[in-house]
Amino acid sequence: MKKHICIGVSGGIAAYKACDLVSQLSKKDYEIKVLMTKNATKFVAPLTFEALSKNPCYSDLFDPDIEDPIEHIELAKWADCFVIVPASANVIAKVVNGIADDFLTTTFLACHSKKMICPAMNVHMYQNEVTQQNLKKAKELGYKIVEPETGLLACKDVGKGKLASVDTILKEIDALFETNQPLKGKNVLITAGPTQEAIDPVRFISNHSSGKQGYAIAKVAYEMGANVTLVSGPVQLDPIKGIQTISVKSALEMFEAVKSQLDDAHYIIMAAAVADYRPENIARQKIKKKEDVSNIHMVKNPDILAYAGLHKKENQVICGFAMETENLEENANKKRVEKNCDMLIANNLFTAGAGFKTDTNVVTLFKGEEKIHLDKMTKEQLGVKILETLMEIEEGKTC
Numbered sequence: 059m060k061k062h063i064c065i066g067v068s069g070g071i072a073a074y075k076a077c078d079l080v081s082q083l084s085k086k087d088y089e090i091k092v093l094m095t096k097n098a099t100k101f102v103a104p105l106t107f108e109a110l111s112k113n114p115c116y117s118d119l120f121d122p123d124i125e126d127p128i129e130h131i132e133l134a135k136w137a138d139c140f141v142i143v144p145a146s147a148n149v150i151a152k153v154v155n156g157i158a159d160d161f162l163t164t165t166f167l168a169c170h171s172k173k174m175i176c177p178a179m180n181v182h183m184y185q186n187e188v189t190q191q192n193l194k195k196a197k198e199l200g201y202k203i204v205e206p207e208t209g210l211l212a213c214k215d216v217g218k219g220k221l222a223s224v225d226t227i228l229k230e231i232d233a234l235f236e237t238n239q240p241l242k243g244k245n246v247l248i249t250a251g252p253t254q255e256a257i258d259p260v261r262f263i264s265n266h267s268s269g270k271q272g273y274a275i276a277k278v279a280y281e282m283g284a285n286v287t288l289v290s291g292p293v294q295l296d297p298i299k300g301i302q303t304i305s306v307k308s309a310l311e312m313f314e315a316v317k318s319q320l321d322d323a324h325y326i327i328m329a330a331a332v333a334d335y336r337p338e339n340i341a342r343q344k345i346k347k348k349e350d351v352s353n354i355h356m357v358k359n360p361d362i363l364a365y366a367g368l369h370k371k372e373n374q375v376i377c378g379f380a381m382e383t384e385n386l387e388e389n390a391n392k393k394r395v396e397k398n399c400d401m402l403i404a405n406n407l408f409t410a411g412a413g414f415k416t417d418t419n420v421v422t423l424f425k426g427e428e429k430i431h432l433d434k435m436t437k438e439q440l441g442v443k444i445l446e447t448l449m450e451i452e453e454g455k456t457c
Contacts, residue, residue, distance in 0.1 A: 060089045061235055064137040064169070066162040067107070069097025071212040072144035072178040072221040077102060079143060079224050080110045083231070085438065086281070091133060093117070093162045095149065119161045130161055134168035139234055142166070143204075144178035144221050147189050154195045172234050174202040176227055181217030204230050225299050232281060239283030240449060246284040247323035248276045249316065249330035249362070251291030253309040257354065258341035265331045266414040269293035271379075271437045272329035276301055278441035279325075287323070289315045291330055309333050309359035316362050320369065325448050327377045328363045329403075331414075335359060367398030372455070375448045380404040381413070386422065387429065394424045400451050401425045403444065410434075423447060 063083060067076045076092075083090050092107040094117040104115035119130065134140075142149060142162070149163065153175075158164040166173070175196055183189060184206065197203055204227055207220040232239055250272020254262040273295050276288045286301040289312055297303050304319075306312045309332045320326070335356040345351060363378045370376055378399040380390045383406065390404030402424040405412040411434040412420040419440050423430040425447060432443065 060087055061138045062089050062091070062136050063231070064133060064140045064165065065090055065092045065107075065111075066140065066142040066145075066149075066166060067092060067094045067098040067102070068142060068144060068146040068149040068162065069095055069101065070144045070146050070178050071101065073098050073101040075221055075224060076143050077106055077110060079227055080107055082224060082228055084111055085436075086228075086232075088231075089113070091116070091136070093133070093165055095160055095162050097146075116161050116165075119164060130165040131168055134165050134170070137165075137169055137171050139172040139174065139231065140166055140169045141174040141176065141227070141231065143174075143176040143227060145175045147177075147179050147183045147186070147192075150175060150177060150189065150192050150196065154192045154199065154201075172202070173200070174204060174230065174234070176204040176222055177206050177219070178221035179206075179219050181215050181219040184219040185217075202230065202234070223299060228281060229300065232283070241279060241325075241445065242283030244284045244324045245322050246276075246279045246286045246325045246327065246445075247289070247316070247319050248272050248279070248286065248327045249289045249291075249312060249332075250276065251293040251295075252331050253291045253312055253333045253359075254307045255309065255333045255336035255359075256307075256340045257337050258343065258345045260344045263333060263336070264292075265333070267291070267293075267331035268415040269295055269330075270415065270417065271419060271440070272327075273298065274437035275327055275329060275441035275444060278438055279445055282442075282445060284325075287319050289319070289330070309336060309362070313360045313362050313365070316366065320366060321371075323374060324452070325375050325377070325445070326366050326370075327444065327448075328366065329379050330362075331381065332362055333359055361397075363397045363399070370398060373452075375400045375452050375455075377444060377448060378402045381407055383407050387424075390422065391424050391429070401444075401447060403440075425451065 090111040091113045092115045107115040152163050153166050158167040204222045208218045209220045251269030252265045252267040254264045256262045276286050280286045280301050288303045304315045338355045338357045376399050380393050382389050386406050394402035403421050405421040407413045409420045411418045420434045
């Protein structure tokens with residue numbers, strides 16, 4: 059059953075970040091309803107939250123369009139968790155002192171579920187003794203405080219008061235519901251992106267992989283509570299806060315990085331597009347146009363997936379990837395068997411919505427003799443499906 063979360067948005071420039079939070083929560087196993095103060099509606103339109111949450115957004119305690127005159131009480135009963143984000147100094151002062159003069163504060167006062175406050179304000183307002191006393195009182199009342207970060211604020215002051223990152227807030231919400239962290243205590247090793255095989259100091263051989271799928275799996279695994287190590291080839295993606303990223307360029311570098319992490323991993327997911335071949339010798343100087351390049355001798359790179367499969371321990375689960383342009387099922391299943399994978403994810407480069415650089419994917423999961431065709435979904439949604447399936451495989455091994 060989905061957990062119910064009320065998101066209370068108060069007036070402040072950080073209100074726009076609540077949009078991202080609601081969007082991310084809605085992609086997970088949560089149902090979201092948003093409550094706004096009147097000032098918050100000056101920063102973000104309620105319609106934005108309605109579109110993201112697929113639920114009505116509440117801001118007027120006496121809205122004639124609300125059929126139930128005590129809707130705030132019903133919402134308080136509905137919520138498994140109430141999160142105020144951003145929480146202004148004013149709203150914090152209200153809720154810790156029992157002041158209920160609008161939809162948000164009235165519902166918060168009536169709610170007896172888990173409560174979380176994410177402060178965001180000017181550094182001097184945050185450091186003010188009154189605000190600090192109110193935050194101390196909030197902790198004494200059992201409210202979880204997600205501490206603001208230090209940085210450049212909207213007012214150009216520098217100091218503590220910046221809203222915690224959306225990833226941090228997501229992690230704290232997940233922590234309130236331990237059932238939403240099924241990978242807690244598990245080590246997940248993931249490879250992502252392309253490799254680059256140098257020809258000379260200027261040129262290299264590579265492929266079109268963006269790393270988006272591997273990074274999406276890493277993000278989801280972290281959100282599910284795992285300790286994540288991401289071995290990444292050269293990509294144009296931001297690092298994911300909270301996970302260990304090992305940056306590499308060549309297939310040989312990726313091979314060494316994987317070997318160094320392999321023994322401790324419970325789940326091994328090889329999503330990188332690793333070059334099969336590399337030049338045997340790298341030219342010390344840039345090769346000129348007039349030079350003969352027909353004598354560049356190529357040698358095979360180590361097969362990282364095959365190595366992982368060969369050295370797989372009893373408690374490890376391995377997932378490989380295959381990009382095909384023809385005979386998808388035959389080639390993918392053959393690779394699964396030859397590489398000793400527990401599961402293999404395969405897609406066809408020419409399928410609409412799949413392939414390199416897209417935000418979506420269309421794949422077939424090969425799990426033992428079973429094959430599961432999945433419709434187009436986001437790469438994060440596929441990441442959830444992959445991890446859930448690997449957990450099923452692990453459970454089957456221990457039964």
